Amino acid sequence: MSWHDEPIGIMRNASIRAKLSGAIVFVMLLIAAVSGLGVAQIISVNRVTTEIREVRLPQVELLEKLRRLALQHNLVVMRRLQVIDYRNLAEIDASLNETRLDLNTASASFKATISSPEEARLFAIFSHAWEIYLASLDQVNDAIDSGELEQATEYANGTTRLQYQAAVNELENLIAYAKARSEDAAARASTAVSRAVTQSLIALVIASLAALGAVFWVQRNVSGPLRNVAHAMRRLTIGDHTTPIPEPSPRRDEIGVLLFALAGYRDALIHSREFARNAEREWERLRAAVANMPVGLSMFDASDRLIICNRIYCDMYGLAPEDTLRGRTHHEIFADAFRHGGIYVPVAEVLAEARSSHSGTTHFVYETSDDRILSLGIQNIAGGGWIAIHEDITARRRVEEKIRHMARHDALTDLGNRLLFRDSLEDALSEISDKERIAVLCIDLDRFKNVNDTLGHPVGDALLQAVADRLRSCISQNDIAARFGGDEFAIIQLGPVQQPEAATDLARRIVRIVGEPYEIDGQQIIIGASVGIAIAPLDGSNADTLLKNADMALYTAKADGRGVYRFFRDEMSLRSQTRRLLELELRRALISEELCLHYQPMFSMDNREIIGFEALLRWNHPTRGIVAPNEFIWLAEEVGLIVPMGQWVLEQACRDAASWPGHISIAVNVSPVQFRERTFADQVLAALAASGLEAHRLEIEITERVLIADTSMTLAILQRLHEIGVRIAMDDFGTGYSSLGYLRQFHFDRIKIDRSFVADLGEGDQESLAIVRAVASLSSNLNIATTAEGVESEQQFERLRAEGCDTVQGFLLGMPVPAEEVSRMFAEGGSAISAA
Numbered sequence: 001m002s003w004h005d006e007p008i009g010i011m012r013n014a015s016i017r018a019k020l021s022g023a024i025v026f027v028m029l030l031i032a033a034v035s036g037l038g039v040a041q042i043i044s045v046n047r048v049t050t051e052i053r054e055v056r057l058p059q060v061e062l063l064e065k066l067r068r069l070a071l072q073h074n075l076v077v078m079r080r081l082q083v084i085d086y087r088n089l090a091e092i093d094a095s096l097n098e099t100r101l102d103l104n105t106a107s108a109s110f111k112a113t114i115s116s117p118e119e120a121r122l123f124a125i126f127s128h129a130w131e132i133y134l135a136s137l138d139q140v141n142d143a144i145d146s147g148e149l150e151q152a153t154e155y156a157n158g159t160t161r162l163q164y165q166a167a168v169n170e171l172e173n174l175i176a177y178a179k180a181r182s183e184d185a186a187a188r189a190s191t192a193v194s195r196a197v198t199q200s201l202i203a204l205v206i207a208s209l210a211a212l213g214a215v216f217w218v219q220r221n222v223s224g225p226l227r228n229v230a231h232a233m234r235r236l237t238i239g240d241h242t243t244p245i246p247e248p249s250p251r252r253d254e255i256g257v258l259l260f261a262l263a264g265y266r267d268a269l270i271h272s273r274e275f276a277r278n279a280e281r282e283w284e285r286l287r288a289a290v291a292n293m294p295v296g297l298s299m300f301d302a303s304d305r306l307i308i309c310n311r312i313y314c315d316m317y318g319l320a321p322e323d324t325l326r327g328r329t330h331h332e333i334f335a336d337a338f339r340h341g342g343i344y345v346p347v348a349e350v351l352a353e354a355r356s357s358h359s360g361t362t363h364f365v366y367e368t369s370d371d372r373i374l375s376l377g378i379q380n381i382a383g384g385g386w387i388a389i390h391e392d393i394t395a396r397r398r399v400e401e402k403i404r405h406m407a408r409h410d411a412l413t414d415l416g417n418r419l420l421f422r423d424s425l426e427d428a429l430s431e432i433s434d435k436e437r438i439a440v441l442c443i444d445l446d447r448f449k450n451v452n453d454t455l456g457h458p459v460g461d462a463l464l465q466a467v468a469d470r471l472r473s474c475i476s477q478n479d480i481a482a483r484f485g486g487d488e489f490a491i492i493q494l495g496p497v498q499q500p501e502a503a504t505d506l507a508r509r510i511v512r513i514v515g516e517p518y519e520i521d522g523q524q525i526i527i528g529a530s531v532g533i534a535i536a537p538l539d540g541s542n543a544d545t546l547l548k549n550a551d552m553a554l555y556t557a558k559a560d561g562r563g564v565y566r567f568f569r570d571e572m573s574l575r576s577q578t579r580r581l582l583e584l585e586l587r588r589a590l591i592s593e594e595l596c597l598h599y600q601p602m603f604s605m606d607n608r609e610i611i612g613f614e615a616l617l618r619w620n621h622p623t624r625g626i627v628a629p630n631e632f633i634w635l636a637e638e639v640g641l642i643v644p645m646g647q648w649v650l651e652q653a654c655r656d657a658a659s660w661p662g663h664i665s666i667a668v669n670v671s672p673v674q675f676r677e678r679t680f681a682d683q684v685l686a687a688l689a690a691s692g693l694e695a696h697r698l699e700i701e702i703t704e705r706v707l708i709a710d711t712s713m714t715l716a717i718l719q720r721l722h723e724i725g726v727r728i729a730m731d732d733f734g735t736g737y738s739s740l741g742y743l744r745q746f747h748f749d750r751i752k753i754d755r756s757f758v759a760d761l762g763e764g765d766q767e768s769l770a771i772v773r774a775v776a777s778l779s780s781n782l783n784i785a786t787t788a789e790g791v792e793s794e795q796q797f798e799r800l801r802a803e804g805c806d807t808v809q810g811f812l813l814g815m816p817v818p819a820e821e822v823s824r825m826f827a828e829g830g831s832a833i834s835a836a
C-alpha cells in the first residue's frame with residue numbers, strides 16, 4: 001500500500017461499528033455545526049436588533065426629541081419676543097428653562113449612547129452650533145431686557161435665527177447619521193437573518209445528504225451484503241453449495257469476517273457433504289466387501305448392537321433376516337436363534353476374553369452340535385465396537401488332517417511313509433531297555449518292475465496295494481509298516497518279542513504271503529519278496545544306521561537269488577561300498593575314455609551277407625579288462641550316467657559307420673532313461689550331422705521299457721526320428737507282456753526276436769517255434785523286417801530261415817568285434833563280406 005492508499009486501507013479495514021460510529025459522529029457534528037451556525041446567526045441577528053432597539057432607535061428618538069425640543073425652544077424664544085405683557089414673561093421663561101433643561105437632558109442621554117467617533121464628532125458640532133445659538137439668543141434676551149425690542153427682534157430674526165438654523169442643520173446631520181446607522185443595523189440584521197437561513201438550509205442539505213449517504217452506505221455495505229449472506233446461507237442450508245459467495249478478501253470488517261466465515265462454512269459444508277458422500281461410498285463398499293467375503297462377518301457397535309453382517313454369517317448359524325436387524329444385540333440375535341433350535345455360539349465368552357486381552361483380539365475354535373468346526377475371531381475396534389469373523393473350518397480342518405496324514409503316509413497304500421517310519425523308529429529306539437530288541441525289515445518286491453513295465457502303472461499300483469494289505473496282515477498290532485516308494489517296503493517289529501526269532505518268522509511269513517499269486521484285472525501275477533533285516537541295538541542304535549544296514553541285508557537277499565531274507569552282517573557293508581566304488585569308476589571311465597564300442601554284424605538270411613552292425617558298449621577297465629554292458633548299464637541307468645554315456649555311443653557309432661560302405665547300417669541300443677530327455681531327437685540329429693551319416697543307415701533299438709515309461713512323449717520322439725529317416729527297431733521282442741500291443745502304437749522298421757526263443761529253437765521247443773513263427777508271419781504281414789538274435793547253430797539258422805526271418809545275428813555268423821576289425825574287414829573284402 002502506498003502512502004496515499006493508507007487512509008483508504010484503514011477505512012476499508014475499519015470495522016462496521018467504527019464506520020457507523022464515525023458516520024453518527026459525523027452527522028452529530030454536522031447537526032452541532034448547523035445548530036452552532038444557527039445560534040451564531042441568532043446571536044448575530046439579536047446583537048443587531050439589540051443595537052437597533054437599544055441604541056439606534058433610542059438615539060433616533062433622542063435626536064428627534066432634541067429636534068423637537070430645539071424647535072420648541074426656538075418657538076418659545078420667538079414667543080418671548082412677541083410677549084408684550086410682562087406678566088406672561090415669567091411663564092415663558094419658565095417654559096424656556098424647562099425646554100432648555102429637557103434639551104440638556106436629551107443631549108446628555110444622547111451623549112451617553114454615542115458609540116462611534118463620527119457620532120461624537122457630529123454631536124460635538126451640533127453642541128457647538130447650539131452653544132453659538134444660545135449665545136446669540138443671550139444677545140436677544142439682553143436686548144429684550146434692555147427693552148430694545150426692535151434690536152431683539154432683529155437679532156432674533158437675524159443672527160439668532162441663522163445660529164438656530166445652523167444648530168438645527170447639524171442636528172439634522174446627526175439625525176441623518178443616526179438613521180443611517182439604524183438602517184445599516186437593520187440591513188445587517190436582515191443580511192444576518194438571510195445568511196442564517198441560507199446557511200441553515202445548506203447545513204440542512206449537507207446533513208440530509210450525509211444522512212442519505214450514511215443510509216446508502218449502510219444499504220450498500222451492510223444491509224446488501226448481509227442480505228446476500230442471508231441468501232447464501234439459505235441456499236447453502238438447502239444444499240445448494242454452488243451459490244456464489246462474494247469475495248471477502250477486500251474487506252476486513254465484520255462483513256468481510258462474516259463472508260470469510262461463510263466461505264469457510266460453505267467449504268466446510270462442501271467438505272462435509274463430500275465427506276458424507278465418501279462415507280456413503282465407503283459404506284457401500286464395506287457392504288459389498290462384507291457381502292462378498294468368503295467368511296461370516298458381523299460388526300457391532302460399542303453397545304454391542306449389530307451394525308452390519310453378511311449372508312454367510314446368517315447361513316452359518318441359521319439366522320433369519322429378522323434376527324439380524326440392525327441394532328439388535330448379539331445376545332438377542334443368538335438367544336433367539338438358539339431358542340429356535342440353532343446352535344450355541346459362545347460370542348459372549350469370546351468377547352469377554354477379547355476385551356480383557358492385551359491385543360483386543362481373541363480367536364476361538366469350537367465344535368458345534370451338528371459336527372461342524374467353527375472358528376470365531378473377535379477384534380475390538382478402536383473407539384468402541386468389535387468385529388467378529390466366523391468361519392466354518394470343518395473342510396479345512398479335515399483337509400489339514402488329511403495333509404498331515406498324507407505328509408506321513410503313502411498315498412497309494414496308506415501305509416506310513418519314510419518320515420513316519422523314521423520318527424517311529426527313533427521314538428522306539430529312545431524308549432527301549434537294555435534287554436529289548438527292535439527289528440527293522442526292508443522289503444523289496446522281486447519282478448515288480450517287470451510287471452509295472454509290461455502291464456502298466458495301474459496294474460502296478462493295484463499290485464502294490466495288494467502287497468500292502470498282505471504286509472498289514474503279517475504284522476502285529478504294535479508293528480509299523482511303511483512304503484518308501486516304488487516297490488520298497490519296511491517294517492518295524494517292536495517288542496516284547498524274542499529276537500532274532502520273531503524277525504525270522506515275520507520275514508518267512510512275508511516271503512510266503514507276498515509270494516502267493518495275485519489276481520489283478522483278470523491277470524494272474526506272481527512276484528516275490530526279498531527281505532533284509534537289521535536288529536537294534538546290535539546292528540545300529542539309530543534309525544539311519546538301522547535302515548542302511550537292513551537295506552544292505554536286502555541287497556544281499558536280492559543278490560542271493562530273491563525270494564529270501566537275510567540278516568545284516570558286517571561284511572555286507574563291504575559289498576555296498578563296492579557298488580559305490582563301481583559308480584565312481586564308471587564316472588571316471590566316461591571321462592577318461594575307457595569306454596569303447598564293439599560291433600556285431602547282422603546278416604541277410606538269403607545270402608549270409610552283412611547288411612549292418614549292432615553297436616555294443618564295452619568298458620575297457622584298467623584292471624578288470626573288458627567289462628560287458630550288463631554289468632554296468634543298470635548302474636549307469638540308476639545314477640543317470642546313461643544319458644551322457646548313450647550320447648557318446650550314438651556319436652561314436654555314427655562316426656564309425658560313416659566310414660563304412662553306404663549300404664551297411666548301424667544299430668544303436670537306447671535306454672529308456674535317454675528317452676526321458678525331450679532333446680533326444682535333437683541329439684540324434686546332431687550325431688548324424690556331425691558324422692555325415694545318412695539318417696536311413698541309423699537304426700535305433702529300443703525295448704518295451706522305453707514305450708512303457710511315457711508313451712505320448714516317447715511316441716512323439718520316435719515319430720520325429722522316423723520323419724528324419726532314422727529306422728526304429730524293437731529289441732528283445734517277446735520277452736515282455738505287451739510286445740504285440742506296441743506294434744499297434746508305432747510302425748517299427750524291425751523286430752528283433754529275443755535270443756531266448758532262438759536258443760529254445762535248437763532244443764526243439766515247440767512253444768518257442770510257434771512264437772518265432774507267429775512273429776515272422778506277423779512281421780511279414782505288417783511289412784516289418786525281422787532279425788533273430790543269438791543264432792549260435794546252423795540248426796537254428798535253418799529253422800529261422802524256414803520260418804521266414806529276414807536277417808540273423810549271432811555267434812554262428814559273427815561275434816562282436818572292435819571297430820578297427822570292422823574297418824579291416826571292409827578294407828579286405830569290400831562291401832560284401834561274407835561271414836564265417
Ligand SMILES: Nc1nc2c(ncn2[C@@H]2O[C@@H]3COP(=O)(O)O[C@H]4[C@@H](O)[C@H](n5cnc6c(=O)[nH]c(N)nc65)O[C@@H]4COP(=O)(O)O[C@H]3[C@H]2O)c(=O)[nH]1
Binds near residue numbers: 789792
Ligand atoms: N549267448 C549269446 N549271446 C549273443 C549271441 N549273439 C549276440 N549275443 C549277445 O547278445 C547281446 C545283444 O544285444 P542286446 O540284446 O541288445 O542286449 C544288450 C543291450 O541291451 C545292452 N547294451 C549293449 N550295448 C548297449 C548300449 O550301448 N546302450 C544300451 N542302452 N544298452 C546296451 O546290453 C545287452 C548285452 O549286451 P552284450 O553283453 O554285448 O550282448 C549282446 C551280444 O554280445 C549269441 O549267439 N549267443
